[in-house]
Amino acid sequence: MASTLSPLIWLTQRYVRQLGLPGLIGLAGIILGSAYFVLWQPTQQAALQQLERDLKLGQQQPKKLQATNPAIQGRVLAAALPPIDTLPDWLDAMADVAATTKVTLGKTQYQLSPVNGLPVQRYQLTLTVKGSYLNVRQFMQQLISGIPHVAIDGVALERASITQPTVDATLRLSFFLQGAA
Incomplete structure (x- = not known):
């Protein structure tokens, strides 16, 4: 097992040296951005859709609750x-x-x-x-x-x-x- 990891560690160290600090920062940005789109955005999208559904429901409810009798509206x-x-x-x-x-x-x-x-x-x-x-x-x-x-x-x-x-x-x-x- 150790013999199969040695070439992988050596390649990783080589690529890290070639990328340098700016390249590592860019790579980290790409990885974090990808993680955002894969993990965080779908939950936010679902929450936004739920809020839109609630808003549509909220806009429909007052129509049902409005009193049609002016005397009742006046008392309210x-x-x-x-x-x-x-x-x-x-x-x-x-x-x-x-x-x-x-x-x-x-x-x-x-x-x-x-x-x-x-x-x-x-x-x-x-x-x-x-x-x-x-x-x-x-x-x-x-x-x-x-x-x-x-x-x-x-x-x-x-x-x-x-x-x-x-x-x-x-x-x-x-x-x-x-x-x-």
Whole structure:
């Protein structure tokens, strides 16, 4: 057995000397790449196909689960909203976002109105915001990402002069809350 391995060891040592360090690194890359395609990629491909199947299933399920009765849809929507008595907390959260983003909240007009035929109340705000353009945009982005039941209905930006660093923004917001219709 030892006599049959000696020529093989001698040939291996000869090829290693001929290849040198760059050749060995290249050979190792080829071997590792081949191992990747043979061993790792099929498992990744199978996982990707499973995710695609799950995604297709997920896209089909909501169609089956959607309520066709508008009254049921309205009750489901209302159940997902916070109660109307938490409005002061949400307004405080809005003020916290304003402080975090370094904008100043100014004059505010508000109106509470029911949403037709639903147990949902809409609290509409028109408020002025003053700050840099970037800070006003950050305020709006953090507001809608931090308070999921608020909608931005309109934005108007005004700058007195092009050299002025601050803008005056008028935002129209709607908070949607659970409440009697």
